[in-house]
Amino acid sequence: MTAHHAKPSNRGSLVDLVLRARELSIFVALVLLVVITTLVNPRFLSAQGVEDIFLNASILALLAVGQTLVVITRNIDLSVGSVIGLVAFVVGDFVSGTDHGVLVAVLLGVAIGAGCGLVNGLLVSFLQVPALVVTLGTLYVVQGVNHYIAHGRQINAAEVPSAILGLGNGDILGIPYLPLITVAVMLLVGYYLRAYPSGREFYAIGSSPEAARLAGVPIRRRVLAAYVAGGVLAGLAGVLWLARFGTVIADPAKGWELRVVAAVVVGGVAIVGGVGSVYGAALGALLITTIGSVLVVLKINSFWQEAIIGLLLLLAISADRVVALRVAQVLRKRNAAARTSPAPAAGEREPVNGVSR
Incomplete structure (x- = not known):
């Protein structure tokens, strides 16, 4: 009787362990940050303070979920901030002074976001233009279109239908509605990525595009789908921005591309693709938002928020690189040990519980 010994954990299990450790470390850092700030200023954890943090984090977390889909395929989308601005202004201009409801606003915003994502996806997936170049270009194009449409105008909250404002401030x-919407989207996307074969193909593309191609994965279609989905969520985020703030100027989310990418990478999504989860990205968004609130409470210059975000981005990318090298080293040692282990002699069976049979 031959015993079947358990095989050592493969690369996937090692990466999953690292991801859980990253997400846990983010959660611990978040708790420590909140506890220390509360000790300094007890009003930080007031009901209104906590609500403001979750409301402000909701839009960033929603964008981070969409960015995760793109980044795990070894791509990036730097245009999300300008898409938010375009959607918020165009939708606000369309519904101002009318009785249009939430559904019309959401459909229009999602359609604009999907169109922007489609352009990015077609250029990256089918024309093979580098994602950094494409999305940096569309960032400025969308900004220009937004400023042309706005022409110095401003959308006032008094002109926005109350039903739409209620979406951003109701509960x-x-x-509040905003965190509930973000959590629902996060759970749906997270479940899809883990439970469906087409969702797991996003990770396969990021891990090894050549292996994914040999396995028959439709790489171009998946990358295109990632960009369109990211655009859809950016469009939804633009509508929520309008609902949350009411008053909108041209390009209100300028510079948010750095925050979104930082939230994703800090949350454990490898910038080189193939690794990460939407849950970690959402945690990263919550951490970055909390840092901003802490600086306000402690009356520290807002400049330091951008500096801290940049530092977190550098640390996260460095940590990903160190972990990748460590995982590769462990796998090489295991493979070497497996090749050098002596095979049982002919006619001799493997021992079971230390006793030869």
Whole structure:
């Protein structure tokens, strides 16, 4: 009788372990940050303070979920901030002074975001233009279109239908709508990526595009889908921005591309693709938002928020590189040990529980 010994964990299990450790470390850092700030200023954890943090983090976390889909395929989208601005202004201009409801606003915003994502996706996936070049270009193009449409005008909250403003400031059972929407989207996307074969193909593309191609994965279609989905979520975020703030100028989310990428990478999504989760990205968004609130409470110059975000981005990318090298080293040692282990002699069976049979 031959015993079947358990095989050592493969690269996937090692990466999953690292991801859980990263997400846990982010959560611990978040708790420590909140506890220390509360000790300095007890009003930080007031009901209004906590609500403001979650409301402000909701839009960033929603963008981070969409960016995760793109980044795990070894790409990036730097245009999300300008897409938010375009959607918020165009939708606000369309509904101002009318009785249009939430559905019309959401459909229009999602359509604009999907169109922007489609352009990015077609250029990156089918024309093979580097994602950094494409999305940096569309960032400025969308900004230009937004300023042309706005022409110095401003959308005032008094002109926006109350139903839309209620989406950004209302609640159900005391819980604001915005965090509920973000959590629902995060859970749906997270479940899709892990439970469906087409979702797991996003990770396969990021891990090894050549291997994914040999396995029959439709790489171009998946990359295109990632960009369109990211655009859809950016469009939804633009509508939520309008609903949250009411008053909108041209390009209100300028510079948010850095925050979104930082949230994703800090949350454990490898910038080289193939690794990460939407849950970690959302945690990263919450951490970055909390840091901003802490600086305000402690009356520290807002310049330091951008500096801290940049530092976190550098540390996260460096950590990813160190972890990748460590995982590769461990796998090489295991493979070498497996090749050098002596095979049982002919006619001799493997021992079971230390006893030869």
